[in-house]
Amino acid sequence: MKGLNPKRRGIFHKLLALFTTSFLPTYIYIYIYIYIYIYIYKSKRSPWTPKPGKSKVLDGVIESINADLERLLPSKVTPFRNISLDEQKALLSLKKNKNLIIKPADKGGATVVWRRDLYVSEAEKQLSDQTAYTELPMDPTSEIQTLVKKTLATLVSQKHLPESAKALLHPCPQISNFYLLPKIHKANNPGRPIVSSHSCPTVLISQYVDSVLSPLVSTLPSFIQDTPHFLRLIKNFEFPENPVNVLYSPWMSAASILQSPITLL
Numbered sequence: 001m002k003g004l005n006p007k008r009r010g011i012f013h014k015l016l017a018l019f020t021t022s023f024l025p026t027y028i029y030i031y032i033y034i035y036i037y038i039y040i041y042k043s044k045r046s047p048w049t050p051k052p053g054k055s056k057v058l059d060g061v062i063e064s065i066n067a068d069l070e071r072l073l074p075s076k077v078t079p080f081r082n083i084s085l086d087e088q089k090a091l092l093s094l095k096k097n098k099n100l101i102i103k104p105a106d107k108g109g110a111t112v113v114w115r116r117d118l119y120v121s122e123a124e125k126q127l128s129d130q131t132a133y134t135e136l137p138m139d140p141t142s143e144i145q146t147l148v149k150k151t152l153a154t155l156v157s158q159k160h161l162p163e164s165a166k167a168l169l170h171p172c173p174q175i176s177n178f179y180l181l182p183k184i185h186k187a188n189n190p191g192r193p194i195v196s197s198h199s200c201p202t203v204l205i206s207q208y209v210d211s212v213l214s215p216l217v218s219t220l221p222s223f224i225q226d227t228p229h230f231l232r233l234i235k236n237f238e239f240p241e242n243p244v245n246v247l248y249s250p251w252m253s254a255a256s257i258l259q260s261p262i263t264l265l
Contacts, residue, residue: 106181106192145201174199
């Protein structure tokens, strides 16, 4: 019984003693021993089971063993709670409250409870900006899906893409979702607009194009990956005697980047 902890070793011996008190054929004792040992000793259950139908007695023993082991060794572990029961009920109550929107903050990792009417008002305010958004008379998902399908078929037939590129057609496309992340670090807590397109018709071809372009973009002299990369680039940079400082401030989102102010200092 090497490898079994005391608790499981005790269960093993009890089960074995239970079934060996009956007058059963020797080969059934062997099956019982192997079956209990595999079930308890292995961290992952073995798929091996004696074939049913060889012996009605054996089938009954196996069924009884399964029932006892499921009762003695519960498969589900009760998760540890890091909050009280009252706090858990309060969280569930907030989650079910239709008058509230719960979102992660845009920055800082905080969780924000937003009044639904304020959330809807902020969303309508942003979506009404016709310089950034255009209202469509219908859902274009099926039309775009057809266009993507035809385009992929054409590119594959012309040998511009391999045959496997047909898999870039999303099997179950859906319209993208718009939502806001509250900017609690700014006055009046505006929302950062997010368009979740993980199931839209173009998501797979976009990922493919990104995989092709990313290695090329990183070789451009103007490429800046992120803030730490930018700081490394300017670490030893020396400004000329009369520099022109440019302050770029995108005030809302990427959708309004063309309207963002640029100030010369």
